[in-house]
Amino acid sequence: MVRIELAQIRPFLGDVERNFLKHREIVETSDADCVVFPELSLTGYVLKDLTFELFRYSEKAVEKLAEASGGKCVVAGTIKEVRPGVLRNSAAVIINGEVDYVYKFYLPTYGLFEERRYFQRGDPPRDLKTFQHAGIKFGVMICEDAWHPEPAEALALMGADLILIPAASPMRRLGRSLAIQDSWEALLKAHALMNAVWVTFVNTVGSQEEEFFWGGSMAVSPLGEVKLRLKLFEEDRAVYSIDLEELRRARFFSSFRDHISSFHRVLAEL
Amino acid sequence: MNEYVAQALAIDCDKVARYLVERLREYIEESGARGGVLGLSGGIDSSVVAVLLAKATDNFFFLLMPSASTPPRDMEDAMKIVKLTGAERKHAVVPIDDYVKAMSSAVDVADKRIVGNIKARLRMVLLYAYAQKLGYLVVGTGDKSEIMLGYFTKYGDGGVDILPIGDLYKTQVRQLGRCLGVPEEIVAKPPSPALWEGQTAEGEIGADYETVDSVLYLRYEEMRTREETAAMLGIDVSVVDRIDALVRRSQHKRLPPEIFRLSGRAVGSDWRYPRRYWNVRPW
Numbered sequence: 001m002v003r004i005e006l007a008q009i010r011p012f013l014g015d016v017e018r019n020f021l022k023h024r025e026i027v028e029t030s031d032a033d034c035v036v037f038p039e040l041s042l043t044g045y046v047l048k049d050l051t052f053e054l055f056r057y058s059e060k061a062v063e064k065l066a067e068a069s070g071g072k073c074v075v076a077g078t079i080k081e082v083r084p085g086v087l088r089n090s091a092a093v094i095i096n097g098e099v100d101y102v103y104k105f106y107l108p109t110y111g112l113f114e115e116r117r118y119f120q121r122g123d124p125p126r127d128l129k130t131f132q133h134a135g136i137k138f139g140v141m142i143c144e145d146a147w148h149p150e151p152a153e154a155l156a157l158m159g160a161d162l163i164l165i166p167a168a169s170p171m172r173r174l175g176r177s178l179a180i181q182d183s184w185e186a187l188l189k190a191h192a193l194m195n196a197v198w199v200t201f202v203n204t205v206g207s208q209e210e211e212f213f214w215g216g217s218m219a220v221s222p223l224g225e226v227k228l229r230l231k232l233f234e235e236d237r238a239v240y241s242i243d244l245e246e247l248r249r250a251r252f253f254s255s256f257r258d259h260i261s262s263f264h265r266v267l268a269e270l
Numbered sequence: 271m272n273e274y275v276a277q278a279l280a281i282d283c284d285k286v287a288r289y290l291v292e293r294l295r296e297y298i299e300e301s302g303a304r305g306g307v308l309g310l311s312g313g314i315d316s317s318v319v320a321v322l323l324a325k326a327t328d329n330f331f332f333l334l335m336p337s338a339s340t341p342p343r344d345m346e347d348a349m350k351i352v353k354l355t356g357a358e359r360k361h362a363v364v365p366i367d368d369y370v371k372a373m374s375s376a377v378d379v380a381d382k383r384i385v386g387n388i389k390a391r392l393r394m395v396l397l398y399a400y401a402q403k404l405g406y407l408v409v410g411t412g413d414k415s416e417i418m419l420g421y422f423t424k425y426g427d428g429g430v431d432i433l434p435i436g437d438l439y440k441t442q443v444r445q446l447g448r449c450l451g452v453p454e455e456i457v458a459k460p461p462s463p464a465l466w467e468g469q470t471a472e473g474e475i476g477a478d479y480e481t482v483d484s485v486l487y488l489r490y491e492e493m494r495t496r497e498e499t500a501a502m503l504g505i506d507v508s509v510v511d512r513i514d515a516l517v518r519r520s521q522h523k524r525l526p527p528e529i530f531r532l533s534g535r536a537v538g539s540d541w542r543y544p545r546r547y548w549n550v551r552p553w
Contacts, residue, residue, distance in 0.1 A: 014549040
């Protein structure tokens with residue numbers, strides 16, 4: 001059984017050192033195999049032009065987090081400068097002290113989002129990756145990538161048994177219910193069912209400028225059941241165990257293995 | 271109110287109140303201020319924000335700043351909120367007529383609109399002086415309906431540090447007021463800035479707040495056409511147009527002043543930083 005910790009934190013916008021200290025404390029006190037933080041967890045999300053200043057600090061924070069990670073795997077949200085002056089919204093994946101990066105493909109630039117103003121998107125042929133730790137193969141995709149079918153599909157077909165989704169989903173329309181929570185739950189279940197994988201969503205929580213991130217992180221089994229729910233509107237952390245037997249049973253009774261790749265040739269022409 | 275819009279604007283009072291109280295508490299704490307001061311008029315907006323602020327922190331202070339055009343009933347209602355929030359020792363009454371007279375004579379005007387705006391701006395000056403004296407923030411009481419319509423005095427009641435209920439329409443603030451225990455006579459009272467005698471918001475805007483909020487919601491959140499909005503609400507399209515015009519004309523009141531561009535990077539254009547810039551430390 002692989003144990004995954006969901007670390008639903010409230011990053012302080014722009015205060016990388018303070019955020020790093022919180023990451024380190026959680027990693028050091030965790031007994032899980034893997035600790036997963038939200039999107040841009042080391043910097044905060046509503047950065048605007050601070051993006052241009054904070055990438056240096058967040059790269060340093062990733063190095064220090066790697067030193068503190070011990071034998072754990074850690075996924076933390078950061079800004080990566082891939083070439084001088086070219087920044088990407090990234091997840092640092094630390095395994096046995098070694099750092100690799102996953103880049104966000106779909107950069108939301110609508111409504112309150114303005115990511116394409118600051119970031120370059122990842123390039124799927126080069127940047128889709130899977131990782132191996134504690135006996136499980138997993139992939140990572142960031143927030144908006146879960147609003148499209150391909151990233152999860154690609155990771156699952158590349159062999160991921162678990163997909164980790166660091167996110168920064170802000171609250172909208174808090175009237176009588178929280179519509180965005182229902183939407184996310186539907187997406188996570190769909191990815192888990194269609195791709196016969198475990199799915200773990202770790203959302204940011206708390207305020208940043210006008211926005212407020214709603215938390216509500218979830219782990220969903222390959223049978224589409226929500227196995228763990230973190231609190232709404234406040235910081236929270238919890239561990240769940242991934243049962244590979246459950247994954248096996250789900251795949252015996254799923255058409256996941258019948259992937260017809262020629263659909264993608266058609267899609268490529270559209 | 272139109273049933274469809276009423277459904278859309280219905281709020282879960284407890285959830286919304288808890289959210290606003292927590293954000294107020296957090297904003298005050300993280301800004302480094304010790305608390306919050308607000309102007310209490312006896313109307314629904316300031317009553318609701320007063321109750322929220324008193325839940326968020328013990329360090330609050332209410333200023334009651336009546337003028338000759340303030341109906342006596344409003345001060346009675348404000349005192350009910352003082353009592354409700356336990357602010358007997360955390361409020362002050364500062365009548366403003368002497369200052370209004372001095373300012374009006376300096377400008378040599380009697381026009382009720384000019385004098386009315388002087389009143390709103392004098393209140394802002396007093397709020398900021400009290401805030402600085404106490405080390406507090408000025409907590410604004412404007413609601414979304416007023417902000418969208420521009421129905422406020424620029425640098426008067428618009429001159430504040432935060433706007434906790436600025437994303438709730440007037441009719442939603444009434445819902446919130448009822449479940450926060452604001453007395454019904456305050457919730458049901460026709461809104462008025464009371465900048466001159468007999469002034470009412472709905473009289474000046476030319477529509478009641480149920481209609482105003484419905485039009486604002488359908489036009490700007492659901493982005494429906496003016497014709498469709500009028501048809502859904504069973505009102506003349508001229509009412510929609512009047513509200514649209516108020517929104518468009520008042521944009522300058524909602525934004526910082528325009529800065530004429532010269533440099534390579536200019537404030538208000540491509541120098542875009544978050545408000546909580548103070549968190550950034552070299553590391």
